[in-house]
Amino acid sequence: MSENTTKKTTRSKKEDRVAIVSGLRTPFAKQATHFRGINAIELGKMVVNELMQKTELEPKLIERVVFGQVVVLPEAPNIAREIVLGTPMDVHTDAFSVSRACATSFQSVACLAESIMVGDVSVGIAGGADSSSVVPIGVSKKLSLALVDLQKARTMGQKLSILKKLRFKDLLPVPPAIKEYSTGLTMGQNAEQMARDRGITRQEQDELAHRSHTLAAQAWEEGKLDGEVMTAYAEPYTKDPLHQDNIVRFDSTLDGYAKLRPAFDKKYGTLTAANSTPLSDGAAAVVLMKESQAKALGYEPLGYIKSYAFAAIEADHDMLMGPSYATPKALKKAKLKLSDLDLIDMHEAFAAQTISNIQAFGSTKFAKEHLGQRTKIGEIDMDKFNVLGGSLAYGHPFAATGARMITQTLNELKRRGGGLGLTTACAAGGLGAAMILEVE
């Protein structure tokens, strides 16, 4: 730890900081595998329930739950409240839900942190859950219109005339949209554009994916994740319990990645299923407390929130550059330089997006053109970067990823004897999030 950081840590000690007392996640599972048929709410309940147990936290102490899901189940949009009502939590625990696409649990943590900072609450749980295995399958727009009209229709004749307009294809179920509502582009197309324009090669992307899997596998093998990943017992409790992420490749070889065909642009594309994060199921949550409250209750916090920032950029071009915009803002708020940080954890939605951001961090041109600052954010030291691998290996249950990164970074900082860490993510709609954490 540099002298500079030590000084800063001592200074902030006087304030009542937002402490992250503990964090937990389910293992992340590939779509329709271990958590087949288990929806996001059940995953959220699973992780929050176990987090309370592991933290020995009395339900009555929890004042607020902030949670999120990206693929919202129409029958229960307020996942946070469903978690409170569906577990042994206290009914008087307030709960609301947020959405910020892939950065959703950064948002839920930020919302709760703000509630703590303004003195609204002093103990809460934040997190997110997503299932790609239980998704709302809807009806066609025509059928949906007809169904509403039918409710209004009074006579048999009116009803018949509505039904007459329907064709067979209108009756087929419609899976959830993968295209962005505003731009009509898929996430893969966005990342493909970024790789294309920057000339990021297939080889570079595959190497990052291989790195991610290798480091993640190593982290598991060294037992580094055991404390922060729960064993998942899933209804009807007949399948073997899941102890580990089933996406991480424990036998990753670079050759393995080369065999795959491009997934989005079949002709000239460089993005494959292996260098993009797979659809997955999982949930993650953290316990936040006002520092003084944590200490009064006898907890030794994992770490503290130093600063955070969000950024919004263009959504139809270079959409996944969020980290490069949000990070300088968060650094500025914390009065830190990138070189002050001991760890950098960046969400890997696609290898191409990750490499694009790594490039931007080290580019003075980018800083001048896009950030209006003369100096670059900073060259990323790959020895500090995603040291336990990233979303390419772990998978990415959208709303759970942020909380996964926060807990993982805090624990790694702790193992390294403390310090400062950055967690940052891009999100659909051209959004970006960055959060700086400190561990004493």
Next chain:
Amino acid sequence: MSDNTFFTFEQQDDGIAVISIDLPGESQNVLKMEFIEELQPVIEQIKTDSSIKGLIIKSGKEGSFIAGADITMFGKVDTAEDAEQLSSSGHRFFNALEQLNKPVVAAIHGACLGGGLELALACSGRVITDSPKTKLGLPEVQLGVLPGGGGTQRLPRLVGIAPSLDMMLTGKQLFPKQARKLGLVDEVVPQANLMKAARKCVNDLRKGKEKKTPVSSYFSVKGIQKLLLETNPLGRNIIFDQARKTVQKKTKGNYPAPKKIIECVEKGMAQGMTAGLAIEARNFGQLVVSREAKALISVFFATTDLKKDNGIDSDAEAIAINKVGVLGGGLMGSGIAYVSVDKAKKQVRIKDVRTEGVNGALNYSWTLIAKKMKKRIISPSTARHTMSYLTGTTDYSGFKHVDMVIEAVFEDIKLKHQMVEEVEQNCSEKTIFATNTSSIPITTIAEAAKRPEQVVGLHYFSPVEKMPLVEIIATDKTADWVITTCVELAKTQGKTPIVVNDGAGFYVNRILAPYINEAGILLSEGVAIEKLDKAMVKAGFPVGPITLLDEVGIDVATKVAPILQDAFGERMATPKAFEKLKEDDRKGKKNKRGFYQYDGKSKGKEVDESVYSVLGVSPDKHVDAKEISERGLLLMANEAARCLDEGIIRSARDGDIGAIFGIGFPPFHGGPLRYMDSLGIETVVERLQYYQKQHGDRFAPAEILLTMKENGENFHS
């Protein structure tokens, strides 16, 4: 009409009168003769008062309508004739109510059982609330009697013969939805609308509107069955024959009430209401004074009494239990976790050394909860919410705030000591350590404890969700607050707890051992396995001793046996037969190697003949079934007497209930101690001495029996 003791009477502007039943000084209403006598003249007046257009009968008690007839009434009659009179006067009142020239509607919220339902049946309409507290049924058969207030006549006429027999022969209680589906009630409404619905029902009846039967009932299997069988005498005979066969199979002729119920319905349906009521009154009279009814009623009172008992003699108070820790996710641990979550509504944290063990325990509870969900007794969200109260772990995370730990790990003293130490390290200072051991003395387990006053035995029986008994075992160090906390927890788990003192085998296993051993001795002498089992089933046990061994596990039984032999000497000597089987790796059902065959179709029904060669006997010895059962019963009763004498059990009541609920001791005998009372202590001593001469000293009568014989005493006054 104002000075009534048992009810209030009120006439409303719309001409509808309301009788609100409210027995003074009672938490719930029961049907008493005095109440009927007070109500009779009121009904007469209503008949002639032209300003009254109709009547509603409701309860003034919160959460119960009428819970049944006043059972103490049965104890007061001496002869069958008196009891018949009691029934007949009830009939006269119900007939008057039924024949009243104005509509009478019962507005029912809460328990409406026995005499309460019979009152409702005599009304012209019934509306009930949709509350889970609302239950309807005729449970008289469980007390060895029959519905003597016209129930055997009015119920089949309302809902059909087969469903009414089902209700009366099992005594089962119907939920609101089931009652409506059966046509037992006219409408189910939320509690706030009960009186509105009752008024509407009165008005509809006045206008002569026909009652609506749910359309679906015509198309159901039951509806079709009713059409085919109940509308003609031939079909009815099939129903009655079938019912008789089922009853015989289930009761082995030990219980007279079911047969008499069938007789009442059959005669009543063939010869009409008046003849039916006459036979009902006569049968009721005979049953009330029967030995079986007296025993069953004594069991009922003992159970009620136990519900109020806090298990201790001091005024120590139970602590609140919010969270229970269970150690071991095996069969017992899983069952204990289930009743703690689903019945007692506690948070439960289960720990097993393997995640597969945890998963198995979760699956055990989920299977039982999902069954209720599939039957629509609970909603999927309630099922999952309940399930969320059960979590599992392989370490002690989540154990810090546990109020009580119940261990159900292997029966190994080293392991138990390790559990005691770990719990003291990982839980709070107030955490109670309860062990579900079935063989190791609690005092021995408590030796490893820093706080032995918080160590207690909590002995459940398998399968936990079905077996109603829990033995709570106190050592001389166990604190009273610990004992009474266990009593309260067991009650919330839906169990009947008895508090016993620590000693080898505690109570239940100790009295079970000589009974099982006797079967082993008879088997070694060459008495066929099925003969032994059949004799005991005929005597009223739910299963025979050999089947029980297979179920519980021969290895488990042989583990308890030496402890008992060490403690009590020769009379508890384990028959060599059991040792031989253990050596042959026969553990019973669990490893599919036991006395019975567990492969193929007839699982556990056919004797595995190869057992005889292992034992070196040929199964051709004849011993009279009566002798087999008498030897078993006497040995069990004799040991129970010793337990009472040594202060292992706190009372004869506990001894009786423990044997019935823990072993399935024939309930119609009222328990082993009551069984000896009814035989007469002198006879018991005589019979024991007779067998002692023939088979040895294990039959020697307990000291206490000899003393009691001298003094002419009984166990129960």
